[in-house]
Amino acid sequence: MKPQRMLALVIAAVVAVLLLKTCFFVVDRGEAAVVAEFGKPVRVVDGPGLYVKAPAPLQSVRTLDCRLNVWTSEPTEYVTADTASVVLSVYVAWRISDAGTFVLAAGTKERAEERIGDVVTSVLGRLVARHPMGAFASTQPADVLLPEVLRSTARESQEPLSKLGVSVADLGVVRVGLPDGARDVVIGRMAAGYDARAALEVAAGEEEAARIRAAADSERQVVLADARGESERIRSEADAAAMRIYADAHAADPEFYRFLRTLESYRVVMNDRTSVVMSSRSELFKLLDEKD
Amino acid sequence: MTPATWAHQRAPRTAVAVAAVVLAGYALSGVFVVGADERGVVTQLGRVVAADVAPGVHYHAPWPFGRAESPRARIVEGSGAGGYAGGPAAGAVERLEYLTGDRSLVEAGVGVKYEVRDAAAMLAVAGDARELVRRVAGSAVAEAVGLATLDDVLSERVAGVEEAAGARAQATLDALHSGVRLTAVRVEEPRPAGAASDACARARDAVAGRRGASAEAEAYRTRMAALARGEAAALDAAAREHGARAVSDATAEATRFGALLTEYRSDPDAVRDRLYRETMSEVLGRVQTRLVD
Numbered sequence: 042m043k044p045q046r047m048l049a050l051v052i053a054a055v056v057a058v059l060l061l062k063t064c065f066f067v068v069d070r071g072e073a074a075v076v077a078e079f080g081k082p083v084r085v086v087d088g089p090g091l092y093v094k095a096p097a098p099l100q101s102v103r104t105l106d107c108r109l110n111v112w113t114s115e116p117t118e119y120v121t122a123d124t125a126s127v128v129l130s131v132y133v134a135w136r137i138s139d140a141g142t143f144v145l146a147a148g149t150k151e152r153a154e155e156r157i158g159d160v161v162t163s164v165l166g167r168l169v170a171r172h173p174m175g176a177f178a179s180t181q182p183a184d185v186l187l188p189e190v191l192r193s194t195a196r197e198s199q200e201p202l203s204k205l206g207v208s209v210a211d212l213g214v215v216r217v218g219l220p221d222g223a224r225d226v227v228i229g230r231m232a233a234g235y236d237a238r239a240a241l242e243v244a245a246g247e248e249e250a251a252r253i254r255a256a257a258d259s260e261r262q263v264v265l266a267d268a269r270g271e272s273e274r275i276r277s278e279a280d281a282a283a284m285r286i287y288a289d290a291h292a293a294d295p296e297f298y299r300f301l302r303t304l305e306s307y308r309v310v311m312n313d314r315t316s317v318v319m320s321s322r323s324e325l326f327k328l329l330d331e332k333d
Numbered sequence: 334m335t336p337a338t339w340a341h342q343r344a345p346r347t348a349v350a351v352a353a354v355v356l357a358g359y360a361l362s363g364v365f366v367v368g369a370d371e372r373g374v375v376t377q378l379g380r381v382v383a384a385d386v387a388p389g390v391h392y393h394a395p396w397p398f399g400r401a402e403s404p405r406a407r408i409v410e411g412s413g414a415g416g417y418a419g420g421p422a423a424g425a426v427e428r429l430e431y432l433t434g435d436r437s438l439v440e441a442g443v444g445v446k447y448e449v450r451d452a453a454a455m456l457a458v459a460g461d462a463r464e465l466v467r468r469v470a471g472s473a474v475a476e477a478v479g480l481a482t483l484d485d486v487l488s489e490r491v492a493g494v495e496e497a498a499g500a501r502a503q504a505t506l507d508a509l510h511s512g513v514r515l516t517a518v519r520v521e522e523p524r525p526a527g528a529a530s531d532a533c534a535r536a537r538d539a540v541a542g543r544r545g546a547s548a549e550a551e552a553y554r555t556r557m558a559a560l561a562r563g564e565a566a567a568l569d570a571a572a573r574e575h576g577a578r579a580v581s582d583a584t585a586e587a588t589r590f591g592a593l594l595t596e597y598r599s600d601p602d603a604v605r606d607r608l609y610r611e612t613m614s615e616v617l618g619r620v621q622t623r624l625v626d
């Protein structure tokens with residue numbers, strides 16, 4: 042075989058394989074494929090599997106992810122029925138429900154989300170305006186209509202979005218807030234409430250502490266007074282007992298007792314600072330004399 | 334053998350060996366590993382052929398026919414502040430302000446913990462199922478907070494808010510056939526929005542200060558009670574000691590008197606005289622004495 046012929050055969054084989062390859066395409070689960078003939082969609086495939094089409098460039102295929110996308114809106118201020126304002130940011134879980142329509146009407150995910158944003162914002166604005174502020178924040182479950190507003194927004198957004206081949210699976214809120222001015226007012230009110238609570242606590246604490254200290258002091262005085270009374274009772278009983286002992290003893294000879302007491306008195310009364318003047322004829326002097 | 338003839342003989346064998354290695358490599362592209370905490374899903378030409386592949390080494394049809402994905406079986410996400418900070422996607426969730434039912438503003442993160450019950454369903458539901466779960470949980474939290482008071486959200490009653498949010502989020506995720514089961518939705522580190530947070534901290538300090546002042550006063554009371562008991566005991570002891578001494582002194586004197594009396598009765602004058610002299614000698618021995626004639 043001549044080298045030139047060999048080369049031509051190889052090239053032909055490669056081209057054939059490449060063309061053949063463009064005749065097959067795989068659609069994954071969660072995907073849809075749009076087959077277009079010279080750019081015009083002719084067939085939509087939305088089940089997973091291996092499919093056959095005419096070779097390029099007759100037919101081209103574009104696969105689309107039909108699983109949920111989550112788009113999140115910027116926080117936007119909406120006016121309520123009672124002319125208050127609420128700032129809402131929402132998310133929309135959406136998917137391509139009709140790949141053929143989507144390719145023609147929206148084209149790309151970005152353009153679809155731009156449109157979803159417009160539709161959802163306008164529907165939400167209209168629905169929020171029907172309800173007072175209490176529908177978005179209230180401790181009465183019966184008053185709160187936020188979940189219902191979100192459900193209605195999803196439902197009412199569906200129709201215009203169907204024209205894009207898009208369906209809304211879920212619509213929820215990312216945050217519920219207030220515009221700056223109202224936010225400052227609320228935060229100021231909250232701070233004032235906390236400061237008042239703090240002042241109250243400090244005052245109550247001081248009062249409680251003073252009360253407890255006063256009670257402690259008076260309890261101590263009561264205990265001491267009782268103790269003093271008891272101590273006096275013990276002392277006086279003992280003294281009485283002692284007196285009885287003395288009296289019983291001395292009753293045996295009161296005269297001798299008086300004599301002894303007198304002697305005892307001399308001992309106590311006369312000390313080293315006492316001067317005694319006595320007659321040399323006295324009995325006492327004789328005592329001294331004897332002593333010397 | 335010249336190098337040329339060697340090459341001539343060996344070339345076909347080399348080609349066969351190379352082809353075999355390439356083929357083996359291609360066949361090996363079907364090997365995949367499912368980790369211990371993962372769920373495997375195998376698709377072949379787009380169709381799911383194995384929805385719940387157990388952890389281990391497995392094989393699927395080689396490229397481009399087969400494909401395997403293995404999402405984590407348990408996912409934890411949070412704002413990184415308190416709660417689920419240790420989760421693999423810590424910080425993925427922003428902290429936001431929410432309007433409470435009593436029209437206050439609370440700032441919080443949302444943490445979420447969940448199990449992938451049906452990995453195939455989770456992979457099929459959304460391009461980014463984790464973002465979907467975060468948003469659904471966040472919305473449920475915003476709605477639940479909108480029904481609660483600020484104090485509810487800041488106290489342990491936040492558990493009720495979390496429970497309501499968890500139930501609501503699970504219902505939405507089930508309706509979307511997400512294959513996900515929430516195990517916890519948490520309101521992470523809620524605090525009053527903006528400057529109110531500092532004021533709240535001051536109020537909390539004041540509560541603690543009040544408790545501290547009371548506790549200090551109670552301690553004073555305990556100390557005073559103990560002191561009073563001590564003083565009372567000292568008074569009592571002193572009184573008893575005095576009493577005992579008075580009685581013992583009296584008894585001692587009575588005994589002494591009794592002894593003297595016995596002696597005295599035997600010879601009154603002599604004893605009387607002796608006692609008088611003894612006393613006087615003692616007394617006059619220490620006093621200054623002046624004599625007058």
